[in-house]
Amino acid sequence: MGHRYELEEKIEALRNELNLASQTYGLLSETVLELSIELDELLNTYYQFLFLRTIA
Structure with a gap:
């Protein structure tokens, strides 16, 4: 789950x-x-990360 938050922080920055x-x-x-x-x-x-988590 840390990967998601890391991506979110990078996006915001x-x-x-x-x-x-x-x-x-x-x-x-x-x-x-x-x-x-x-x-x-x-x-x-x-978004690819989120999508893959929803179908896994």
Whole structure:
């Protein structure tokens, strides 16, 4: 169960970083794009983890 909370903490930290970067560099910056892609991948991992737990 620790893995789930670790993922949630990483997601929240990355969301905060993304928000700060978007305010600093603008929504169309390369930095924001890279962070957004990283967050998408992390969210996909999280939802896949939750899905696999529901069918196990």
